[in-house]
Amino acid sequence: MRNHKMRAGAMVVALAVSPLLYAGSFATAANAAPVAAVQEGPAVQEGPAVQQGEVDCPSAGCRQVVTGVSAWGVALDETARKLYVGDEAADTLWEIDLDTGRKHEVAKGMDARGVALDGAGSAYVADPHHDVLWRVDLNRGTKERVAEHLGDATGVALDGSGKAYVTDTWGDQLWEVDLTTGRKHPVATGLGDAQGVALDGEGRAYVTDSWGDKLWEVNLTTGRKATIATGLADAIGVAIGGDRQAYVTDSWGNRLWRIDLDRGTKENLVTGMSDPRDLVIDQDGHFYVADSARDVVWRITGHTVTPPGRTQVSLSPVPFRKAVPGGIATPAVTVTNTGHVRAGTTDVVLTLGPKGVSWLNPQEIYVTQDGTERKTRCTIDPGDSRQAICKGVNLSLNPQQSAELHTEVRTSSTLRPGEMPRVNFRIGEASADADFLMVDRGSGHAQG
Template sequence: MRLTAVAMGTLAAGALVLTGGVSGNTANATSAAAPAVAPAVAPAVVNCPSVSCRSLVSGLGEPVTSVVDASGNAYITYSNGDLRKVALATGATTTVARGLGNLRGVDLDGNGSAYVGDFDGNLRKVNLATGSQELLAGGLGPLHGIVHSAVGVTYATGGAGKLYEVRAGQPVRVVASGLGLSQGIALDGKGLAYTADMMTGRILQTDLTTGAVKSLAKEQYEPTSISVGSDGQVYFAVGSEVTRLNPVTGQAVEIATLRGLNSVFFKVDKSGDAYATDVVSGGGSLWKITGLVG
């Protein structure tokens, strides 16, 4: 994969930026600097399976995406509306809830609840102990990426090209529009969100307060996932290729090729390890790649 990173300025004065309480505007990022070209560095080759890339559980069918909690459990969504829990140490699988719609993204709040989005535009909160569900918002258009922040706010993005902010007891706020189709969303904990537009290959940074959008990079393939590492760098995967993007300089470097995997979901956690799902190997497998982020 060859990725051309472009450092972009904030939106031009004529661009429409969405702030609290406003909806329906389109955020158009415009170039403000010459492309930042990363030095040529051969990416590491990580063989899967190997000591550093191992299958945690297989036979998962066709998982859509997953999230791993601090207790060694993975929560996996399926397009048939199932939310399943998998104990990674034993592979034991239980169904937390059914009938949740054509599921896509999922995230946890660390207090016993999951947040899931479906293709019909519904965002739900699910009690992981009982399976009971609560509809937080509906009619949002196809949802893909879901993330729950440390301060209890849920953000969602998807096929409608909008980034939504959902707070309990408040109207849904459209933070920004014109973001394209992003299957994932990641927060840096400092008020910025990152999304990856599959249609144009843009990696976008959005200010969650103002709705201002920057295009940090654009590439020729389809980025399917995005995450922020503990180092503050942005990571995304295209098939078996993993790229690191510096959000300040716009410099992008392909850091690894996961040989033997063709992942759809890929996420770097705060410890520097990564998780990936592969719907080809083993009828649906969840993999852990250790030490990917130094």
């Protein structure tokens, strides 16, 4: 049994909660109800979008796409058309097919709160009952402990470079966890009832404080924190859009806030939910919001926002790269921000050419701009070993700015001089083949 801070007017009270019904910052009768079956059938039903004013749920702009799940955490795999939902009442991670509405139980035995995907077949789940961060294999359904003694682990975000950031609601802090070693250290403390966490890809985390009714900004290097916005009532979930806007769920006021991260101003976008928790933004700029009291997930299309990672770029190969058989090649492309807003973080997919090239261990991608270099760890796709997925690559490009993207790959000793293997770089719809010329060892390994 565990005591947990709860809101009761202006007082703090303690509630003894059983493991199965452990319900975060406050509990309702709906939280404690048995979990029903998820409704089958087509999940996404579009209606006319309402672009101005508040959107009310349910309505044409806010529809239920999942029912019967005590939803807390949500994560989206748009390529596979799957939604992953942490069910904190049933201690289960669910996979929902967005085309059919069918559900699949991925893993049990964890108080599933925050959920994050690494894009390479694993989900990371924050579990406050066991004080751990789990790694779940989405194909096999197995789980393993990544880090322990994290306190009231509630929210989780991945930085794409082998680290997870986990909120500790009871300990009022934010942990950094090395996903390879499991080592952890507190990044910042004094964050109140720290609930959700989201990263902007530029060294900052945004943490909701449900007891302090606020949104914190945390510098991940120094640990310094600053208040971005207040008056958010029971702030739980947070997502960062591609337009320097944060979106925060208010579990007490049953609403969704939009917060300008530069000015700290806020406006209400959505009302009519009941105990909204975590949320995610899809690439069309729409929301999926977990609603724990109604045991549903809402899809909100009544407001279209700039999604994270929606970058408008062009890619062109850097020519005259050379390599020798049995050596290391450095294929590269130039990436240019062709949009009208700053390009922050994005996902880059690397694909090996047809023969003679293999990945390194670890595989990494590098961004070089103005003499500085930033690297991001990539993960080999378990379903296609010729693809590497590099999550959260920080471009940091203003409109019309350019940078070089390059990676390193191993060349086969069977390649012959004159052959031109390649690696394809892809960001969204933009792609380019970066080839390199094989030369004999006497010609050297010059990078053109």
